[in-house]
Amino acid sequence: MKKLTTTIVMTLALVTGLIFSPSAMAQIGEKKAERKANKDTEDFRYEIECVGNGAMGTYLVKVWSYSKKPTVATEQSKKNAVHGVIFKGFAGGGQGCVAQKALASDPAIEEQKQAFFEDFFRDGGKYMKYVTVSNDGAVGEGDRLKIGKEYKIGVVVSVQKDALRKDLEAAGVIKGLSSGF
Numbered sequence: 001m002k003k004l005t006t007t008i009v010m011t012l013a014l015v016t017g018l019i020f021s022p023s024a025m026a027q028i029g030e031k032k033a034e035r036k037a038n039k040d041t042e043d044f045r046y047e048i049e050c051v052g053n054g055a056m057g058t059y060l061v062k063v064w065s066y067s068k069k070p071t072v073a074t075e076q077s078k079k080n081a082v083h084g085v086i087f088k089g090f091a092g093g094g095q096g097c098v099a100q101k102a103l104a105s106d107p108a109i110e111e112q113k114q115a116f117f118e119d120f121f122r123d124g125g126k127y128m129k130y131v132t133v134s135n136d137g138a139v140g141e142g143d144r145l146k147i148g149k150e151y152k153i154g155v156v157v158s159v160q161k162d163a164l165r166k167d168l169e170a171a172g173v174i175k176g177l178s179s180g181f
Helices: 002-019 022-041 070-087 112-118 126-130 159-172
Strands: 046-052 059-069 131-133 144-147 150-159
Touching: 046 070, 059 070, 070 126, 070 131, 070 150, 070 159, 112 126, 126 131, 126 159
Parallel strands: none
Antiparallel strands: 046 059, 059 150, 131 150, 144 150
16 A cells, blocks of 8 residues: 555656656746737737838838737737738838738638638748848837737837738638639
């Protein structure tokens, strides 16, 4: 009986040590932060505007993202920029900007292809292939606004729209430019 009790106590100590080890706690913290970041941008709440002409085949845009943590908003700006190019488009304006329509002409496509876009926009997902932060993630004073309990962070991003369009067409997510003629 004493041997069984000792075995149970040692097993519990081992399991407790594994559950509450520093590396396990760090992983739990990372997962929680990832869920929080995704919750902050789950509804893709952002604004997108043209800031100038990018290199051939790219858009140069500023994305204003919202979050309680500025670092989360800055990181999520990349995801929001690609989402904006696919589903929202943006207005023209100064610096030679011309209005651009969304790549997806059907607004229901996001819901119809939900499984594709969940994978595409997951953290570290395929969307990262098409986006580069143009201002090295440095947020200027005018690009960081405190609104209530949240921050509104503006980040300049370059989106490779030609490559994005080509890959979305190949995946059957959007129609090709020549398909309507």
